[in-house]
Amino acid sequence: MEKHYSRLAIKSSYSDLVINVGKVTLGESNRKKLQKVQREKEKAKVIQAACALLNSGGGVIQLEMANNDENLVEMGLDLEEALRTLILFSNLQAFFKTKQQGKCYYIFVKSWSTDAFPEDISVKPRICSLSSSLYCRSGTSVFLMDSGKAFSFLKTKKTNAKSSGKEPFGEISKVIHPDLHDVDPTYCVLQKDHFEHGEVMPFPESQFIEFKQFATKHIEQYTKDTILEYIPAFANTEGGYLVIGVDDKSRKVRGCAKENVDRDSLKKKIEEAIQKLSCVHFCQCQCQIDFTVKILDVLDKGELYGYACVIGVKRFCGAVFSGVPSSWMVKDKEVCSLTTEEWLSMMMDTDPDLRQLCKDFESQLSLSNSPPQSRPVYSKKGLEHKKDLQQRLFPVTPGCLKYTPESLQKELFLQNEGLEELIHRQIEPFSQGILILSTSWAVDLNLEEKPGVICDALLIAQNSPPILYTVLREQDAEGQSYCTRVAFTLKQKLVNMGGYTENLCITTKVLHLSPESSAESSAGSGSVIDYPSSYHLADTQQMEALLQSLVVVLLGFRSLLSDQLCCEVLNLLTAKQYKIFSKNLRKSKELFIHGLPGSGKTIMAIKIMEKIRNTFHCKTNEILYICENKPLKNFIRDKDICQAVTRKSFMKYDFTHIQHIIIDEAQNFRAEDGDWYRKAKTITQRDTDCPRILWIFLDYFQTSHVECIGLPALSAQYPREELTRVVRNAGQIAGYLQRVLQRVRKNPPRNIPHEPLKMCLEAKWAWDVQGTLNIKKNLTLNAIVMHVADTCKLLFERGYSPKDVAVLVSTARDVEKYRQELVKAMRKKGIVCLTNASDVGGDHMVLDSVRRFSGLERNIVFGIHPTTMKAAILYNILVCLASRANQQLHILWQRDV
Structure with missing residues (x-):
């Protein structure tokens, strides 16, 4: 569906969304003097801008005062009432603050969030709308539902569809013409072939009957407009009849003179108008609006005078829209309208139904009280909550203003003479809070780094709005625009990703360290607007709430659950993962990361490649990721x-052409084709003047062969970091892993060093997560495949899908041995969806070897093993197998043949 873009101008030179609506007359007495058309035109601009900002994380509406009042003036009652209607008559101050600065008048808009509504408001829609385009019938009247009533109406429809066993699809379609067969008290009268002119209808208007006269001019357009209001209203309520050609006061038939309308054309126009109505279905049947159109002759003393029209419609199982809902957002710095599909998706957006699939996760950020564009955030039970992460990474100490991270602070102050004094001078007025240093806040926010920036610093302090400082080596004309762009992105992410719901602005300040230039610049254009004091962080509670949103922004990543749930879901990095991820890449060109099974090495590899791209302005084909297996x-x-x-x-x-290299699952590499480490090091050390990255992720516990790996000696694996918190596996699986890890540590294969295996003694596990561990021994091949087939059938009946399951065997040659028998057993159970790990993203079960599934994961894993496996790597293979399973692990041992 085509989008509509507003002519409202987004001011791009601010660190906030600022919409300039142009000239508006302010003051109650001044607005009363305006002509109605002009007053409504001005009001429409303000309301549209307010709606767009409410749905887009908040911002500022800038009005240029059309009147010449030099004194402070109020907004005007009609504008205030329109804004109050927009927020469902909630407290105006909950979402809007106003301020006059000279000839400019500002409306400060907080992001829409349901927690801003009073507790006694039971219906709290996810987004703000000017109009829902949803009508309903109440008695003899038709009402346009506001966004609150529309949300309640749609929620009820969706709930009813679910309770009847029909899953909602939410798909927009067009209606077509069926026949109407309902019989009710009015049926006989309305099924007559003709009316007499002046005849009085024997029944009044009611919930199910509406009388309308024909217009005297533009008959077909008037009829179409009437249909767009009354037919959806009947369909959305209990059904009914729209009778056009009857006076609603006297109930007398008036009709439309035959000279003024063509009978066939009128019927065709009416049917086309109904067929063009947009409908949303909440059931699988995709039923259509059940309606009929009948044109009746109106006779006067036996002669044809004209025509009347009867339109009957049944109650619709879903929702019928009279047009596209009127709701606006800012996208790519353009104010644009939402399509019906977008509006419905956002209006009905809820947290995913976790139930069985994600019962082991706990909510860190729920959609129920978050801004419209937020996504749900979950973490595995037993891992640190965002509050714990905030207190660990960004603590707020009473009566103290501290720097973090301390290591970066010392490094920056040591390497940049005068920087410590410059920053101290800036933060001297503040007594409590935290200054978060970064070599580039742009890179931290997934933006490109700017050359010449020594560092960025975000100040979160009491009695102040957040301040972003950019320190430049020397004066730069683009320094302020860079700082403004970073502050703008940070503000948007704190609200729309981090879920911050209070008033928020981020002011900017560019500083210069060069002795040839002035010590500092004045506040940039991002701070020209004087925000109200309510935008200052008042106390420790507000600072910590903002910092917890910052944790989500900096540590959040797209969860692998997103593909399973078919909606965007975020997880959080652990504190140790974040500390590794936040390293200065120019100082950490080579790094070995040893991680226990399930500690998130592959996620880290993905995140670090994104950071490399932004830090070094790389193209996709200049970053190389190397692993052992094709599926990964x-x-x-x-x-x-x-x-x-x-x-x-x-x-x-x-x-x-490669600039940077990331190596994953390096413990499974082999030296059979040459010295891969030397080649990688040579590529990344070609140009000593240009820092290039070589990071290697490995886990000796998951070494699945006894050949030479090709890694340098442990003493040469420096610098080295360790990941010891296991974030993937349920408690029972973790317990099994722990036991097997000890077996590997005590009797490792000859090709791996002993020292790194002590990591397992420091392992931390998420014991709160409940799972399944099932080990069966001495099974025949037939018993194994039947067990897999029976268990899968049961799991699918409980709501799991094929994409949750992997069947892993010991070696590649075992795959075909089991495939044929497994497919037969599956087909008997009605399951025909089996493929190898190369298509791991598809909606099917995976059957492959443990080695080829390295680095990947599934909720449910079946491991099939012959007792003849090599003893030297038996426990390593079991580690590989168990670490792939999130919730359920079934280990099936085949008896000797």
Whole structure:
């Protein structure tokens, strides 16, 4: 559906969304003097801008005062009432603050969020709307539902569809013409072939009957407009009849003179108008509006005088819209309208139904009280909550203003003479809060780094709005625009991603360290607007709430659950993951990351490649990701953030264009095709003047062979970081993993060093997560495949899908051995969806080897093992297998044949 863009101008030189609506007359007495057309035109601009900002994280409406009052003036009652209607007659101050500065008048708009509504308002829609375009019938009247009533109406329809066992689809379609067969008290009269002119209808208007006269001019357009209001209203309520050609006061038939209308054309226009109505279905049957149109002759003393029209419509199972709902958002700095599909999706947006699939997760950020564009955030039970992460990473100490991270503070002050004094001078007026330093806040927010920036610093302090400082090596004409752009992005993310619901602005200040320039610049254009004091952080509670939103912004990543739930869901990095991720890449060109099974190494690899791209302004094909297996390569390739290859391909071809290399699952590499580590190091050390990245992720516990790996000696793996918190596996699986890890530590294969295996003694597990561990031994091949088939059938009946399941065998040659028998058993159960791990993103079960599934995961894993497996790597293979399972692990041992 085509979008409509507003002519309202977004001011791009601010660190906030600022919409200039042009000239508006302010003051009650001044507005009363305006002609109605002009007054409504001005009001429409203000309301549209307010709606767009409410739905887009908040911002500022800038009005240029059309009147010449030099004194402070009020907004005007009609504007205030319109704004109050927009927020469902809630407290105006909950969402809007106003301020006059000279000839400019500002309306400060807070983001729409349901927690801003009073507790006694039971219906709290997810977004703000000017009009829902949903009509309903009440008695003899038709009402346009406001966004609150529309939300309640749609929610009821959706709930009724679910309770009847029909899942909602929410799909927009067009109605077509069926026949109407309902019989009610009015049926006989309305099924007559003709009316007499002046005849009195024997029944009054009611919930089910509406009388309307024909217009004297523009008959077909008037009829169409009447249909757009009354037919959806009847369909959305209990059904009924619209009778056109009858006076609603006297109930007398008047009709429309035959000279003024063509009978066939009128019927065709009416049917076309109804067929063009947009409908949303909440059931699988995709039923259509059940209506009929009948044109009746109106006779006067036996002669044809004209025509009347009877339109009957049944109650619709879904919702019928009279047009596109009127709701606005800011997208790419354009004010644009929402389509019906977008409006419905946002209006009905709720937290995903976790139930069985995600019962092991807990909510960090719920949609029930978050801004319209927020996404739900979950973490595994037993991991740190965003509040714990905030207190650990960004603590607010009473009566103290502290720097973080301390290591970066010392490094920056040591390497940049005068920087400490410059920053101290800026924060001296503040007594409590935290100054968060970064080599580039742009990179932290997934923007490109700007050359010449020494550092950025975000000040969160009491009795002040947040302040973003950018320190430049020397004066730069683009320094302020950079700082403003970063502050703008941060503000938007804190609200729309981090879920912050209070008043928020971020002021900016650009500082210069160069002795040739002035010590500092004045506040930039992002701070020209003088925000009300309510935008200052009043106390520790407000500071911590904002910092918890910052935790979501900085530590949030797209969860693998998103694909399973078919909606965007975020997870959070652990504190240790974040500390590794936030390293200065120019100071950490080479790094070895040893991580226990399920500690999130692949997620870290993805995140660090995104950071590399923004830090070094790289193209996708200049970052190389290397792993051992094709399925993991394909999984990363589909992220479109790098070039992904297997080790064999890496050794086979030249990669002269590559700037940076990330290696994952390195413990499974082999030296059979040459020294892969030397080649990678050579590529990343070609140009000593240009920092290039080589980060290697590995886990010796998951080494699945006894050949030479090709990694340098442990003493040469420096610098080195360790990830010891296991974030993937349920408690029972974690307990099994813990036992097997100890077996590997005590008796490792000959090709891996002993020292890194002590990591398992420091492991931390999410024991709160409940799962299933099922180990069966001495099974025949037939018993194994029947167990898998029976269990899968039961799981699918409980709501799991094929994409939740992986069946893993010990070696690649075992795959075909089990495939044929497994497919037969599955078909008997009505399950025909089995593929290998190369298509891991598809909606099907995976059957592959443990080695080829390295780096991937599924909720439910079946592991099939022969007792003849090599003893040297038996426990390593079991570690690999168990670490792939999130919720359920079934280990099936085949007896000796």
